[in-house]
Amino acid sequence: MLVQTPLADAIVGASPFDDPERADLAVRTTDNRLLFVYKAHLVEASPFFASLLSDDSADGLEKYKGLPVFSVFEDNRTMHFILRLCSSCAITVAELLTVATECPITDTLDKYLMEAPQERIADIIREAATSSLLAQDPLCVFGLARMYRMPDLALEAARQTLNMAVSEWPSGRRESLRALSGLDYQRLVRYHDKCGQVAVEAAGIELKPWGTCFRCDSSSTVYQYLHLGRRGFAIDLYNKNVSFSYEDMLKFAAIGRIGEMFRNRPGRKVSAEEIELICGVAVSQCGGTQWEVRAAIQWAVDRLQEDVDLAISRVPLSLE
Numbered sequence: 001m002l003v004q005t006p007l008a009d010a011i012v013g014a015s016p017f018d019d020p021e022r023a024d025l026a027v028r029t030t031d032n033r034l035l036f037v038y039k040a041h042l043v044e045a046s047p048f049f050a051s052l053l054s055d056d057s058a059d060g061l062e063k064y065k066g067l068p069v070f071s072v073f074e075d076n077r078t079m080h081f082i083l084r085l086c087s088s089c090a091i092t093v094a095e096l097l098t099v100a101t102e103c104p105i106t107d108t109l110d111k112y113l114m115e116a117p118q119e120r121i122a123d124i125i126r127e128a129a130t131s132s133l134l135a136q137d138p139l140c141v142f143g144l145a146r147m148y149r150m151p152d153l154a155l156e157a158a159r160q161t162l163n164m165a166v167s168e169w170p171s172g173r174r175e176s177l178r179a180l181s182g183l184d185y186q187r188l189v190r191y192h193d194k195c196g197q198v199a200v201e202a203a204g205i206e207l208k209p210w211g212t213c214f215r216c217d218s219s220s221t222v223y224q225y226l227h228l229g230r231r232g233f234a235i236d237l238y239n240k241n242v243s244f245s246y247e248d249m250l251k252f253a254a255i256g257r258i259g260e261m262f263r264n265r266p267g268r269k270v271s272a273e274e275i276e277l278i279c280g281v282a283v284s285q286c287g288g289t290q291w292e293v294r295a296a297i298q299w300a301v302d303r304l305q306e307d308v309d310l311a312i313s314r315v316p317l318s319l320e
């Protein structure tokens with residue numbers, strides 16, 4: 001016997017496993033609780049239980065109110081959750097977060113070869129991620145995906161964190177971060193740093209005192225060119241020999257900073273406002289219409305964005 005305490009002293013567990021009338025098996029936990037279940041749920045969820053609870057082996061078990069009693073090595077809290085997973089009770093992501101950090105859920109599922117309940121957990125997490133959690137709280141999804149061994153979702157969540165600066169990540173004792181280990185947090189920060197480096201490089205948005213405009217083909221030493229990406233798209237930005245207003249200089253400075261913003265938010269997209277800002281300055285030098293210049297800049301930015309995405313996709317998320 002696993003449990004030394006007499007069966008007579010056992011306490012009935014919590015709902016929905018508290019009714020011996022709606023069960024054909026009692027599961028006895030290490031803290032001497034009895035959880036009443038239908039054998040079929042366990043048999044269906046676990047080849048381990050399927051072989052243990054075959055008809056003749058159940059005959060030799062102790063009885064409680066006529067039900068065979070099967071003793072397990074888990075405590076009440078762990079087993080209650082496992083049984084809920086097996087019997088399709090509703091389970092929320094918040095519960096997964098709490099119980100997984102306080103009980104050995106994945107180890108127990110492994111031990112009992114419970115693939116379907118494991119898949120059920122994955123479905124619950126995926127569904128929450130898709131509905132809004134991935135966009136709102138990618139660190140929470142990352143923690144859950146790591147805890148419940150979903151490497152593809154972990155990578156997707158890590159990529160999603162790139163839309164924020166590390167300084168904007170939730171921190172402290174936030175409930176949603178409880179699945180995230182300190183080590184994984186550090187790995188994620190390193191991944192973010194590395195992605196920031198390659199994104200700035202791939203974006204290659206820089207002001208240079210030379211270039212050849214990819215739109216109008218002009219090439220002049222008196223022009224300052226804005227280089228967009230690594231494929232050689234440059235556009236005439238301003239004439240260096242003209243004196244500028246203070247407002248103009250602020251615009252040039254703002255344009256010069258656009259590329260550097262990829263360091264803090266490697267997953268960012270160059271915004272419509274930023275394209276408008278570049279276009280507003282470039283249009284008077286490049287000679288085309290507003291529409292032509294904006295379309296050309298948008299096209300170059302789209303290519304640049306592809307290059308950034310590609311560079312980020314090559315950064316390994318080292319988790320082991």
Ligand SMILES: [Zn+2]
Pocket residue numbers: 213214215216217218235236285286287
């Ligand atoms: Zn031009």
